[in-house]
Amino acid sequence: MLDRLAEDPRARWREVISRFHATFGDHRAVVLACAQVRGTNAEVxxxxxxxxxxxxxxxxxxxxxxxRRGAAPDGPPARDLAIALNSMNERVWYATFAGDGPAVAEQDVVDVLLDVWLTTIYRSTTPPPG
Incomplete structure (x- = not known):
């Protein structure tokens, strides 16, 4: 999926975020249990x-x-952005699935996360296709 970003960056990122949202949503009890035990269990x-x-x-x-392809500007290290974006997703999904407010409404999560990802990576919500 990510190897095809140049085709349509907005659509590809939406696809990635949507898949994770659906997977975590389908297994929310496991996700919530892991999040709770993670603080006390070294193996988890x-x-x-x-x-x-x-x-x-x-x-x-x-x-x-x-x-490299000129679609996204230089900025903070890519790894740092990736850590921040993934950590944000994790917290947003936890709050939404657990009802641990404040939380984004479940039907809005993908759109909100996508907007943040695009503006963080591209400094725009309409990244250029390849």
Whole structure:
């Protein structure tokens, strides 16, 4: 998916965020339980960190690719942006799924996250296609 960003960056990022939203939403009880136990269980913390690291690497690589093709401007290190964006998603989904306010309404989560991702990466909500 991320390897096809140049085709239509907005659509590809929406697809990525939507898939994670659907997956986490379909398994919200597990997601919420893991989030709660992560603070006290080193094994869960290690496992989640490994999963998050893979996402961070994929997103950082995609941001760097968008910068190389001239679609995204230079800015903070791509890895730092990827960490911030993924961490934001994690917190927004937790608040929404747990009803742990303030929270974004579930039907608005993908649109809100997409807007933040696009403006962070491209400094615009309408990134140029390849």
């Amino acid at each position: 913390r290690r496992l989640w960190a490994a999963v998050l690291e893979r996402w961070v690497q994929a997103v950082a690589s995609a941001i760097e690719g968008e910068r």
